[in-house]
Amino acid sequence: MKKSAATAFSALVRRDLLLAYRYRAEIVNPLLYFVIIVSLYPLSVSSEPKVLATIASGVIWVAALLSALLSLDSMFRSDYEDGTLEQILMSPHPTAVLVLAKVTAHWITTGLPLVVIAPLLALSLHLDAAAFPALLLSLLIGTPALSLLGAIGIALTVGLRRGGLLLAILILPLYVPILVLSSTAIQLAAEKVPYSGPLLMLGALSVLALTLAPLATAAALRISLR
Amino acid sequence: MHIGSTNHYSRNSIMLSATNLCCLRNEIQLFSNLSFSLEGGEILQVKGPNGSGKTSLLRLLCGLGAMESGEIRWQDQPVSATRFNYLREIIYIGHNQGVKNELTVTENLVFFDALSEQPSQRPIDEIIRLFELDSLDDCPLHKLSAGQKRRVALARLMLHKKKLWILDEPQTALDSKGLTLLEQLYQNHIKEQGMIIVATHHPIQLPATRIKTLTLGR
Numbered sequence: 001m002k003k004s005a006a007t008a009f010s011a012l013v014r015r016d017l018l019l020a021y022r023y024r025a026e027i028v029n030p031l032l033y034f035v036i037i038v039s040l041y042p043l044s045v046s047s048e049p050k051v052l053a054t055i056a057s058g059v060i061w062v063a064a065l066l067s068a069l070l071s072l073d074s075m076f077r078s079d080y081e082d083g084t085l086e087q088i089l090m091s092p093h094p095t096a097v098l099v100l101a102k103v104t105a106h107w108i109t110t111g112l113p114l115v116v117i118a119p120l121l122a123l124s125l126h127l128d129a130a131a132f133p134a135l136l137l138s139l140l141i142g143t144p145a146l147s148l149l150g151a152i153g154i155a156l157t158v159g160l161r162r163g164g165l166l167l168a169i170l171i172l173p174l175y176v177p178i179l180v181l182s183s184t185a186i187q188l189a190a191e192k193v194p195y196s197g198p199l200l201m202l203g204a205l206s207v208l209a210l211t212l213a214p215l216a217t218a219a220a221l222r223i224s225l226r
Numbered sequence: 227m228h229i230g231s232t233n234h235y236s237r238n239s240i241m242l243s244a245t246n247l248c249c250l251r252n253e254i255q256l257f258s259n260l261s262f263s264l265e266g267g268e269i270l271q272v273k274g275p276n277g278s279g280k281t282s283l284l285r286l287l288c289g290l291g292a293m294e295s296g297e298i299r300w301q302d303q304p305v306s307a308t309r310f311n312y313l314r315e316i317i318y319i320g321h322n323q324g325v326k327n328e329l330t331v332t333e334n335l336v337f338f339d340a341l342s343e344q345p346s347q348r349p350i351d352e353i354i355r356l357f358e359l360d361s362l363d364d365c366p367l368h369k370l371s372a373g374q375k376r377r378v379a380l381a382r383l384m385l386h387k388k389k390l391w392i393l394d395e396p397q398t399a400l401d402s403k404g405l406t407l408l409e410q411l412y413q414n415h416i417k418e419q420g421m422i423i424v425a426t427h428h429p430i431q432l433p434a435t436r437i438k439t440l441t442l443g444r
């Protein structure tokens with residue numbers, strides 16, 4: 001009996017989670033980076049609760065974005081270096097499905113921990129209690145888009161030895177709408193006005209990324225491996 | 227119409243043919259006007275000095291490299307048009323062997339099994355035993371020697387029944403026992419009308435087998 005693409009998808013997710021578990025530093029590093037950036041603000045800007053509460057949404061999202069950028073490099077790097085990426089591209093299953101599996105595992109190991117720890121950091125920044133649902137929702141909807149869009153950039157630069165800066169230049173413009181919509185939603189929630197508008201826009205962006213990014217990433221990987 | 231699983235390839239039909247392949251790397255022409263064909267039960271040995279484009283040719287045949295010009299046909303269909311049918315029939319073990327250092331022997335093979343569409347033709351622990359890796363099956367690969375790692379990569383050849391094997395220097399780091407094992411694998415594959423394209427400098431000694439040679443870099 002033929003095995004379906006779903007089997008390959010779940011095997012790839014499981015393998016990447018296992019690899020992340022064996023290399024725990026790869027999960028901890030971006031998370032630590034996130035915590036450090038956020039905790040530097042009270043030290044450098046002001047420890048005044050009022051000031052912190054107004055910048056909290058922006059600070060958390062900028063930190064999430066930078067830590068996502070830091071974690072992206074690991075998505076395809078080791079598979080590229082040991083030849084597994086060639087084998088993945090040669091699989092008879094659709095490459096986009098396998099790419100989506102890799103992005104899913106990447107989000108579970110780097111995006112999800114941010115969502116979990118963000119409320120704690122928001123508390124330390126005196127974010128208004130009314131804004132917490134918006135913070136969590138924006139992170140839950142927005143961080144998968146960070147991984148999905150980042151995958152395109154990293155797929156294009158994986159063949160280059162020092163693609164770091166190029167990656168940032170390629171990806172940051174795509175990240176800006178996510179940043180703007182998310183922090184707007186959190187600010188609106190803190191001012192106790194309806195905030196569903198920007199969140200819905202963010203959701204639309206995420207769905208767009210989910211449908212198109214795996215295809216673009218698969219094509220980019222093929223070019224990179226030439 | 228029902229087609230039998232193994233014997234629907236007629237004995238002397240040309241399965242793989244390449245015409246006028248031309249490949250550039252970094253603006254330098256590696257080879258041009260390269261043509262060959264391969265039938266079931268044949269081995270193609272690719273020779274040539276370092277940097278003559280052996281690996282590039284093999285990757286091209288796997289659909290991984292960029293071709294300047296030329297055409298590769300599989301069962302009389304251009305590969306570009308029947309990509310997935312072609313990929314189902316081939317296996318590639320390259321210089322980068324595609325095994326993960328952080329995973330154990332078993333985990334590596336289980337993953338490769340999952341990437342394919344076919345179910346594995348024999349249990350994975352049996353394959354591990356055949357390659358004499360059974361005492362190491364729970365060892366992460368970074369604890370293994372280069373030759374043992376090579377055995378793990380070659381063990382993939384037994385996972386699924388593939389028509390065409392594309393191998394890049396498969397003998398590297400193997401001991402004499404490993405080399406004998408590899409020859410046995412070749413022999414069984416050829417007996418079942420399989421095809422092998424192998425880049426190597428070692429002479430291939432197989433009785434009653436048609437071995438074609440392709441020398442690059444002349």
